Amino acid sequence: MRTTREVRVVRRPEGGLRESDLEVVETAVPALRDGQVLVRTTHHSVDAAVRLRLDPVSPPGYLPAFELGAGIEGLAVGTVLESRADGFAVGDLVQHARGYRELAVVEARGAALGGAGMLARLDPTLAPPQVHVGLLGGTGLTAWAGIVAVARAQPGETVWVSAAAGAVGSVAAQLARARGCRVVGSAGGPEKVAYLLDHLHLDAAFDYRAGLTAGLETAAPDGVDVYFDNVGGDHLAAALDHLRPFGRVALCGAIAGYDTEPAPGPHNLFQATSKNLTLQGFRAGAHAARADEARAELAGLWRDGRLRLDVASYAGLDLAPRAIVDLLAGRTRGKCVVETTEPADGD
Amino acid sequence: MRTTREVRVVRRPEGGLRESDLEVVETAVPALRDGQVLVRTTHHSVDAAVRLRLDPVSPPGYLPAFELGAGIEGLAVGTVLESRADGFAVGDLVQHARGYRELAVVEARGAALGGAGMLARLDPTLAPPQVHVGLLGGTGLTAWAGIVAVARAQPGETVWVSAAAGAVGSVAAQLARARGCRVVGSAGGPEKVAYLLDHLHLDAAFDYRAGLTAGLETAAPDGVDVYFDNVGGDHLAAALDHLRPFGRVALCGAIAGYDTEPAPGPHNLFQATSKNLTLQGFRAGAHAARADEARAELAGLWRDGRLRLDVASYAGLDLAPRAIVDLLAGRTRGKCVVETTEPADGD
Numbered sequence: 001m002r003t004t005r006e007v008r009v010v011r012r013p014e015g016g017l018r019e020s021d022l023e024v025v026e027t028a029v030p031a032l033r034d035g036q037v038l039v040r041t042t043h044h045s046v047d048a049a050v051r052l053r054l055d056p057v058s059p060p061g062y063l064p065a066f067e068l069g070a071g072i073e074g075l076a077v078g079t080v081l082e083s084r085a086d087g088f089a090v091g092d093l094v095q096h097a098r099g100y101r102e103l104a105v106v107e108a109r110g111a112a113l114g115g116a117g118m119l120a121r122l123d124p125t126l127a128p129p130q131v132h133v134g135l136l137g138g139t140g141l142t143a144w145a146g147i148v149a150v151a152r153a154q155p156g157e158t159v160w161v162s163a164a165a166g167a168v169g170s171v172a173a174q175l176a177r178a179r180g181c182r183v184v185g186s187a188g189g190p191e192k193v194a195y196l197l198d199h200l201h202l203d204a205a206f207d208y209r210a211g212l213t214a215g216l217e218t219a220a221p222d223g224v225d226v227y228f229d230n231v232g233g234d235h236l237a238a239a240l241d242h243l244r245p246f247g248r249v250a251l252c253g254a255i256a257g258y259d260t261e262p263a264p265g266p267h268n269l270f271q272a273t274s275k276n277l278t279l280q281g282f283r284a285g286a287h288a289a290r291a292d293e294a295r296a297e298l299a300g301l302w303r304d305g306r307l308r309l310d311v312a313s314y315a316g317l318d319l320a321p322r323a324i325v326d327l328l329a330g331r332t333r334g335k336c337v338v339e340t341t342e343p344a345d346g347d
Numbered sequence: 348m349r350t351t352r353e354v355r356v357v358r359r360p361e362g363g364l365r366e367s368d369l370e371v372v373e374t375a376v377p378a379l380r381d382g383q384v385l386v387r388t389t390h391h392s393v394d395a396a397v398r399l400r401l402d403p404v405s406p407p408g409y410l411p412a413f414e415l416g417a418g419i420e421g422l423a424v425g426t427v428l429e430s431r432a433d434g435f436a437v438g439d440l441v442q443h444a445r446g447y448r449e450l451a452v453v454e455a456r457g458a459a460l461g462g463a464g465m466l467a468r469l470d471p472t473l474a475p476p477q478v479h480v481g482l483l484g485g486t487g488l489t490a491w492a493g494i495v496a497v498a499r500a501q502p503g504e505t506v507w508v509s510a511a512a513g514a515v516g517s518v519a520a521q522l523a524r525a526r527g528c529r530v531v532g533s534a535g536g537p538e539k540v541a542y543l544l545d546h547l548h549l550d551a552a553f554d555y556r557a558g559l560t561a562g563l564e565t566a567a568p569d570g571v572d573v574y575f576d577n578v579g580g581d582h583l584a585a586a587l588d589h590l591r592p593f594g595r596v597a598l599c600g601a602i603a604g605y606d607t608e609p610a611p612g613p614h615n616l617f618q619a620t621s622k623n624l625t626l627q628g629f630r631a632g633a634h635a636a637r638a639d640e641a642r643a644e645l646a647g648l649w650r651d652g653r654l655r656l657d658v659a660s661y662a663g664l665d666l667a668p669r670a671i672v673d674l675l676a677g678r679t680r681g682k683c684v685v686e687t688t689e690p691a692d693g694d
Contacts, residue, residue: 061592061621232616245408246633253620265612269579272628273600274408279626281619286593 002029006071006101022321041078043133044099046336074099077133093122126299134335135309143171144294145287146250151226155180163230165192167335184219237266251281310334349376353418353448369668388425390480391446393683421446424480440469481682482656490518491641492634493597498573502527510577512539514682531566584613598628657681
């Protein structure tokens with residue numbers, strides 16, 4: 001019988017996740033049934049949302065919590081090894097939602113984002129697999145949904161992106177800039193700020209640890225039209241004070257609250273009423289109908305060298321627990337990926 | 348020289364407003380200049396937002412704070428006594444923003460809501476003045492903007508309106524019901540709840556003092572699609588937990604925070620991201636382009652007996668300070684109005 005290795009939950013984290021809360025174990029690969037494909041996964045997307053499913057109950061709107069002792073899952077990219085599903089052939093490049101295992105049996109139902117196995121064929125001529133897993137995957141689609149579909153950022157507007165050195169943030173910031181906005185990025189520490197200015201070429205950047213309000217006022221003295229929120233808490237409160245009338249906030253999630261207590265809500269939400277502001281929470285899956293449009297724009301900018309997404313790569317599934325912990329602790333820059341390129345046992 | 352009486356600020360309130368913070372004084376009426384009209388005001392709208400202008404600095408997006416010792420202002424309805432402005436004739440029924448004085452000199456510039464004097468002719472065939480000041484005035488236009496333009500409530504959806512026994516809340520709730528929604532109202536105390544059920548004929552109602560979350564879950568066991576927020580704080584947090592995916596919140600302002608400290612922000616704003624929720628702050632002035640459409644719908648429902656707005660009427664300008672204090676303390680039901688129908692001295 002064919003075997004693979006997968007990441008499992010040993011115990012539920014108490015407070016911050018520790019590597020020892022997870023383990024990598026060998027397990028049997030079941031035989032394919034009709035409607036399924038077997039994928040050799042090469043690139044596993046490490047996303048903060050996996051932390052939400054490690055709690056006993058995941059928040060409403062998210063997939064259910066992982067069972068204790070069972071394997072975890074995440075978005076991933078790989079190549080079809082066997083297929084018993086219409087529309088999928090051996091050798092196809094695909095994305096699916098059964099990452100964190102080298103060989104994955106995936107249901108072909110629900111090809112669109114949000115479906116069961118979330119299996120979908122990818123266009124290998126658009127970009128190589130490592131670009132599909134991040135820039136053209138959940139990371140890029142989330143950034144695109146927030147800037148284009150949710151915030152509707154217009155040329156000439158000022159856009160503030162928090163956690164702009166992170167994966168989603170860095171794509172959102174560059175995308176807004178490519179669309180003609182003036183873009184301000186914030187991050188923690190002078191090294192990340194230098195990265196925003198020197199490598200992502202944002203119009204302005206500041207270190208929130210050196211003073212959030214002062215940094216924002218200096219970088220955007222005339223206020224901001226759009227705030228792309230990756231942080232919540234004090235950042236969102238500063239945005240509410242600093243948004244112009246009819247400003248928009250794209251609420252992308254507050255990674256700061258995933259591994260600890262949620263950040264307190266903004267004390268100044270009354271600004272939304274007085275300034276006619278819109279705060280819209282969103283997940284990429286809700287905008288799946290525009291995924292092809294998004295991928296085409298992102299891939300075009302990537303080919304033109306106007307959009308980059310650095311990858312923090314961890315080689316081999318054994319490093320997956322460390323990759324997740326590093327991501328949640330803010331120790332990674334750009335897209336966090338676990339690569340499992342070596343052939344699995346017996347293939 | 349013609350005189351009138353007006354309400355002035357004696358001292359800035361410390362914490363809750365007291366009647367003695369305001370006074371009613373006799374003052375001269377200046378001669379009309381070109382572009383101005385003289386209005387005998389008969390109905391003064393008492394709105395919670397007046398409290399915001401009594402602080403030393405009013406919030407961004409609002410009109411400036413009132414000067415110490417100067418007259419206060421508010422939306423009002425009256426009849427033109429003299430006119431030196433094109434488009435306004437003696438006898439015209441008008442609204443303007445120079446309420447809290449019996450005779451008002453009003454600039455004709457900026458006829459649309461949001462303009463300087465906010466002077467606008469009203470259609471007397473639509474409804475009598477006491478309906479124009481509330482149901483077809485700022486109260487009704489705010490309710491309409493929140494339900495129709497902001498929340499886009501659809502037939503069959505479940506709508507929760509907080510402070511539903513208040514002026515804006517009661518119109519919002521009845522309007523949503525007239526548009527085919529299932530409407531849940533909340534208020535403080537069993538008397539108000541009985542009013543919501545027996546007089547406004549809402550589908551369900553609950554007393555938040557007897558248990559906010561339990562009341563909401565009983566009244567709307569399948570969740571809500573739209574929350575019309577007049578309260579903020581714990582009400583908004585309960586809504587975020589109870590909204591269905593893609594739900595909308597119309598943030599109409601949080602009267603609870605005007606006279607005291609602002610309510611804390613919701614601790615669970617992450618629900619907006621996980622459930623793709625939209626929170627949109629709004630003021631009626633931002634939707635002035637649709638005011639005629641709104642007034643026509645509201646007046647039609649009023650004539651058909653499907654929309655009522657009880658009026659808490661205070662007779663004479665001397666009672667204006669008490670009316671404002673009562674409104675802020677939650678002691679009024681429906682629309683709070685000061686009526687000054689007797690002719691001013693010398694006319």
